[in-house]
Structures are given as C-alpha cells and as structure tokens.
Amino acid sequence: YFRNKADNHGSCLLGASCIPVLLPLLVLFLLSVSRSPGASLLQWPPQLPPTSALWDPLAPLLLLGWFTLHAFLYLLPLGKVSEGLVLKNGTRLKYPINGFHALVISVGLLLLLLWLGVPLGSLFDLLLPLAVCATGLSFLLSFYLYISSFWAPPHALAPGGNTGNPLYDFFIGRELNPRIGNFDLKYFCELRPGLIGWVVVNLGMLMKEVELRDGASLAMLLVNGFQLLYVADALWNEEAVLTTMDIVHDGFGFMLAFGDLAWVPFAYSLQASFLVVHPVELGAAAATAIVLLNGIGYYIFRKSNSQKNVFRRDPKHPSVSSLETIATATGKRLLVSGWWGLVRHPNYLGDLLMALAWSLPCGFSHLLPYFYVGYFTVLLVHREARDERQCRAKYGQAWDAYCQRVPYRIFPYLY
Ligand SMILES: NC(=O)C1=CN([C@@H]2O[C@H](COP(=O)(O)OP(=O)(O)OC[C@H]3O[C@@H](n4cnc5c(N)ncnc54)[C@H](OP(=O)(O)O)[C@@H]3O)[C@@H](O)[C@H]2O)C=CC1
Ligand SMILES: CC(C)=CCC[C@@H](C)[C@H]1CC=C2C3=C(CC[C@@]21C)[C@@]1(C)CC[C@H](O)C(C)(C)[C@@H]1CC3
Numbered sequence: 001y002f003r004n005k006a007d008n009h010g011s012c013l014l015g016a017s018c019i020p021v022l023l024p025l026l027v028l029f030l031l032s033v034s035r036s037p038g039a040s041l042l043q044w045p046p047q048l049p050p051t052s053a054l055w056d057p058l059a060p061l062l063l064l065g066w067f068t069l070h071a072f073l074y075l076l077p078l079g080k081v082s083e084g085l086v087l088k089n090g091t092r093l094k095y096p097i098n099g100f101h102a103l104v105i106s107v108g109l110l111l112l113l114l115w116l117g118v119p120l121g122s123l124f125d126l127l128l129p130l131a132v133c134a135t136g137l138s139f140l141l142s143f144y145l146y147i148s149s150f151w152a153p154p155h156a157l158a159p160g161g162n163t164g165n166p167l168y169d170f171f172i173g174r175e176l177n178p179r180i181g182n183f184d185l186k187y188f189c190e191l192r193p194g195l196i197g198w199v200v201v202n203l204g205m206l207m208k209e210v211e212l213r214d215g216a217s218l219a220m221l222l223v224n225g226f227q228l229l230y231v232a233d234a235l236w237n238e239e240a241v242l243t244t245m246d247i248v249h250d251g252f253g254f255m256l257a258f259g260d261l262a263w264v265p266f267a268y269s270l271q272a273s274f275l276v277v278h279p280v281e282l283g284a285a286a287a288t289a290i291v292l293l294n295g296i297g298y299y300i301f302r303k304s305n306s307q308k309n310v311f312r313r314d315p316k317h318p319s320v321s322s323l324e325t326i327a328t329a330t331g332k333r334l335l336v337s338g339w340w341g342l343v344r345h346p347n348y349l350g351d352l353l354m355a356l357a358w359s360l361p362c363g364f365s366h367l368l369p370y371f372y373v374g375y376f377t378v379l380l381v382h383r384e385a386r387d388e389r390q391c392r393a394k395y396g397q398a399w400d401a402y403c404q405r406v407p408y409r410i411f412p413y414l415y
Helices: 010-035 058-075 099-117 120-151 166-172 186-190 193-213 220-237 238-243 254-268 271-277 284-314 348-362 370-394 397-405
Strands: 080-083 096-098 325-327 333-337
Touching: 010 096, 010 120, 010 254, 010 271, 010 370, 058 099, 058 120, 058 186, 096 238, 099 120, 099 193, 099 220, 120 166, 120 186, 120 193, 120 254, 120 271, 166 254, 166 284, 186 193, 186 238, 186 254, 193 220, 193 271, 193 348, 220 238, 220 271, 220 348, 238 284, 254 370, 271 348, 271 370, 284 333, 284 348, 284 370, 325 397, 333 397, 348 370, 370 397
Parallel strands: none
Antiparallel strands: 080 096, 325 333
C-alpha cells in the first residue's frame, strides 16, 4: 500500500517487488492454517500446504463460469446508469448501478443449486485450488492492464502509478479507469466477482458444517449473517463507491486486482473456514453482545458514509443542511459537526467495530480469526494517513482548521 510515493523511493520499490509474491503465499498460508487442527499462526517453520493440495481441474472451470456470469449480469440492462465524478478532461464516465441485482440473482442461483442437491460444502475442499486460480487470474489481468495502459491517452492515467519503474507501476496501476468498450474493469472487479464470491465461500463453509455436524452453529450463522449484511450494504449503496479513493484517485494494478479477486474472497472469509474445523459453542448472552456490537458498528459506518455522500451530492439536503461546516478555497465545504465532527474518519471506526464483531464468534482459543481485525486496522490507519495527505494538499489551511476542531482521527480520545 505504497501509493502517493511515486518517487522511486527504495522501500516502495522493494515493497512493490516483494508483495506480489508474498501476498499470494500469505493467502495460502492463512487458508491452510485455518483448516489445520492447531490453527497456529506462530508455528515455525510456517505451515504451507503440499503442492498436491493446490490444484483441482474443477477450480478454473468454476472461476471462469463465475466471472462469465458476473460479466453477463453487469451488462444486463437492470437498474439505473449513474455518472462518476468529473475527470481531468472534463467528461464523466457512466456506470451501471445493478450490483444489488447481481447479488440477489447470485443468491437465488445458489439456493437453486442447494435445492437441486449440489453439495456446496465441497467448496471447503476446493478453497486452496480456487485461491490459486484467482491469484493466477489477478496476475493475468494485471499484465493486461499494465500493457494496455500504454495505449491510454495521458488524461486517463492515474496520478500515482506512472513513475516509469515497471515493477512499481505494475503494482500500483498506470490507468485510472481502464475499460473495454463500456465495460469498466476496476469498478466491475471492486464490487462483483470477489465481493459476492466472499458470500459464496462463506455459504460453502456453512454447508460444510451442516454436512459434518448435521446443522449450522450459531457462530457460523452470525459470521455469515454479518458479512452478508456488509456485502449487501456495499451493493445497495453501489453509487457511493463512485466517489471512493479507489475509483477516483487510484490506478488499477496488481494490488487492487489481487485485492478484489483473491484477497477479499479468500482472506475475508477466514472466520467461516476456521469455524468448520474449530467449532465454537456460543451462549445466548455472548451472541447478543456480539450482535449488538455489529449493529453499533454498522450504524456508525452506514450513517457516517451516507451523511458525507448526501452532503457531497447536495449540501442543501434537509438531512445535512443544519450541520456546521467550514469553507475551503476550492469552493467545497467540510463538515465539522454530525458524524464528521466526532472523529475525522467515523466510517473507519464503524468498519473496525464490525471487523471485531466478525471475529468474536470464533472465541479466544486462536489468533487466526483475529487476523482480519489486525490487517484491517493497519490498512485503515494507512489509508487515513494517505487521505489526510491528499486533503491537506487539496484544502490547505481549511484542513488544518478542521484538524484543530476535530483532533481525533479514528478513535475518539485515543487516536
Ligand atoms: N472492507 C474493506 O476492506 C475496506 C473498506 N473501506 C471502507 O470504505 C469506505 C470509504 O472509505 P474511503 O474511500 O477510504 O474514504 P472516505 O469515504 O472516508 O472518504 C474520504 C474523503 O471524504 C471527504 N471528507 C473527509 N472529511 C470530510 C468532511 N469533514 N466533510 C466532508 N467531506 C469530507 C474527502 O474527500 P472530498 O473532500 O474530496 O470529497 C476525503 O478525501 C469506508 O467506510 C471504509 O471503512 C475502505 C477500504 C477497505
Ligand atoms: C492486502 C491487499 C491486497 C489490499 C488491497 C486492498 C483491497 C482489498 C481493498 C481496498 C479498498 C477496498 C474496498 C472494499 C473491499 C476491499 C478493498 C478492495 C469495499 C468494496 C468493501 C465494501 C465496502 O462497503 C466498500 C464498498 C465501501 C469498500 C470500498 C473499498
């Protein structure tokens, strides 16, 4: 995660060269640990799966089918078409807003498969080969993105990924919104195959548990329910993704391609795969407390994201017009009351509380289910610092005034 350092800084280059090798190995390592009885992250030498466990001819077929289905659903004339933010050349790109339809159709198809007796629990045995194929696909896609970016017009290039160093640019991504015709590759990958794939992997783990123990545990149901809510929320609010850093600012290279297609479906589903081999008996009181925590996290996440989106689209909207703001030299204003007056990134706070609620159903016997909380804290702290730099560059003194008025970044009174 080295964007904004397009100055060929040694550590960034080292990161850009090592991460494409290390991250796929980390996914395989985490998956094997999650299914081993010890589930120890601290074992030395680290436990890696035997090569025979990495391949199954069914995996590339399933993956290809899944991508074709989602490309087809993306192109279906369902839902509305929305415009992205204004680009450097003054134009706006059009995006289909039909991700929620894709989720509903995918879940419908899965239920049909279950009804037809297809053993979805077999996904548990296919996880490693599927992760290997998804990694292969993200490499292929990244090579295509890197090479095709040399035909993109200068205004279509991303601010961070054009240093001239091939390794770094391959990693960060040279082009901002690579498209094949009207098909937007970054937008498609960010929200469809990987994110909905995460829900499918989780459901597969739940079905495996049903096969093994004649029923789904409360812990597994909670993990599935919470993460389904998160994905459904992302797709229900799909239009808001058009204003996130990833779409507006970042190039599409290996990091996002691998993140979207392999990291999200296989590393974000670790709690569910852990629970298949490490059942947890959750009491009613603990379950209620965890549901409450997820509810509070979700409320903060959704309300703060929506408040900013409404404010950015229409500052006079009745739900935000009474909030206190400060003016900036760009003409845009910054919210200093409401959610954005509590901390400078209330949406990250909500997301982190949810992350904790997804791990707690797995109990405290192992560290592995908490990997997501740790990784996500590092990702969001780094992302916050990156956003802060961009906002200071954009808004100057007005940003400093905002920071003085709202001193905490993510956790009130802590950070
Ligand atoms: N599950 C996952 O793996 C991940 C989830 N996320 C989630 O994605 C969501 C989006 O996050 P992200 O894209 O990082 O950025 P944000 O949605 O936090 O947006 C940051 C931008 O908001 C605007 N802004 C900041 N402060 C204010 C203010 N006080 N008033 C008005 N506008 C303000 C600025 O843009 P401008 O002024 O130009 O409008 C700033 O650049 C978050 O909820 C995050 O938790 C993110 C990464 C990974
Ligand atoms: C270790 C590694 C390869 C990191 C790459 C980071 C990516 C996994 C994340 C960068 C931003 C993301 C977002 C979401 C998923 C994870 C990635 C791709 C997101 C789609 C999750 C759902 C949310 O509601 C969201 C739509 C706001 C979010 C957008 C950012």
